[in-house]
Amino acid sequence: MxxxxxxxxxxxxxxxxxxxxxxxxxxxxxxxxxxGGGNVPEALACATDLHGWDAAASLFYLGEYVDDPVEIGLTMDQLQACLAGLGNAGLDVHVSVDPTQVGSMISWDVCRDNVIVLARHVAEQAGTGRNVLMLDMEDSSVTGQTLALYDHLREARLPVGITVQAYLHRTQNDLTGLVANGAMVRLVKGAFAERASVAVTGRVDRDTAYRKAMVTLFSPEALARGVYPVLGTHDHRMIDFASHLAQENGWSPDQWEVEMLLGVRPDFQRCLVEREISLRLYLPFGRDWxxxxxxxxxxxxxxxxxxxxxxxxxx
Known part of the structure; x- marks a missing residue:
């Protein structure tokens, strides 16, 4: 594999x-x-369709590892148009962004300035939905910088969430700090081909690491701190385990959610909605598909x- x-x-x-x-x-x-489409209008239409069957969306403009300032500017324009469109449509103003698509390949200062602009746009949108700028997590070479970026936005009281990869050896320590701060945490297993010195590599070990991270995110302390767990998984076993933890520790259905990729296990996605499990779909759009x-x-x-x-x- x-x-x-x-x-x-x-x-x-x-x-x-x-x-x-x-x-x-x-x-x-x-x-x-x-x-979900090649441009902002098509992506908004897709998000509206999802909303029609009680699934939310996190929009992502396709493109990563960008070191061209012109391309970064285009990405920022697309994301800001997306944010305005979501707000006008009355949908969750929820977008995901890779640091390497908004400037980190040039410098982390450029990246920080750009994500601040985006997070402020999220904060300015009206509505009662779950509005947030979700920072995606890329390969392990940028994990520390991405977490520092999250901390900076959090300290500025901007609406930000962070993605954490369960398979990294460092993750349990990272989660301890995030729980203490009441973070919105999107937990994924991890999909990069990392070295064994950085991450667990076997499927069983990855599953074990994911379950361990879920125990931390659904702990009574996490609930008291206002943590919002987002489970980025298509694994029904993990979702069932999360449901068990939530029920056991007093979490209500609106205090956590499952996030799946658009187009992956669509029948199961509708099944989760029928079970009244909050569902969000990661909805990419753009020409670089x-x-x-x-x-x-x-x-x-x-x-x-x-x-x-x-x-x-x-x-």
Whole structure:
């Protein structure tokens, strides 16, 4: 599995392959599985459709590892238009952002200035929804800087959440501090091909690490501190375990949520809504859809079947 992930990551980071695939009308069918549109209006329409069956959305403008100031400026324009559109539509003003798409490849000062602008735009939007700028977590080389970025926005009293990867050896210590501060924490297993010295690598060990992190996030102390757990998982076993922890420790359904990727296990997503489990879908949009989509294949080889069907026109 680790080798498979590495192969998909290499494909995702190849500009040549990305250009070839994204110019193919045939392969554009592949994007429709995991991407909510090519622009802001299409993404807002998708988010509105999700709202219609009681699923919320976190919008993400596609693009990462960007070191071109012009491209970063375009990303900021798209995200700010997205924030305004969500507010005007009466939806949760909830977007996700990678530090490497808004300036960290140039400097963390540039990145910090840009995320402050975005977080202030979130704070300015009206409405009673769960409005937040969610910081995505990238590979382990930037974990410390991303957590520091979160701390800076939190200290400025801006609406911010942070993603934490359960498989990293450092995560339990990070969670201790986040719980103490009453953070909104999106917990994911971790999808990067990290070294064994940095993260656990076996599937069983990853599951164990995820359960351990959930115990911390659903603890009585976390509830008292105002922690808001967001479980980024498609694993029904983990969701069932979270439901058990929530019930056991007195968490109400509106005090935590599950976040899944658009296009992954859609039938199960509707099942969660029927069970009255708060559901949010990670909704990517934009023109650079291939790197994101091929990583979904890397995370689950079963998604390769959809790619093949798309290439044959039967997606």
């Amino acid at each position: 680790l080798l498979w992930q590495k192969m998909m990551i290499l494909l995702a980071r190849s500009e040549r392959i990305t250009g070839l695939v994204q110019s193919s009308r045939l392969m554009a069918r592949f994007a429709g599985q995991f991407v 291939f790197p994101y989509s091929i990583r979904r294949v890397g995370e689950n080889p079963k998604n390769l079947a959809f790619v093949l069907r798309s290439m044959m026109g039967r997606g």
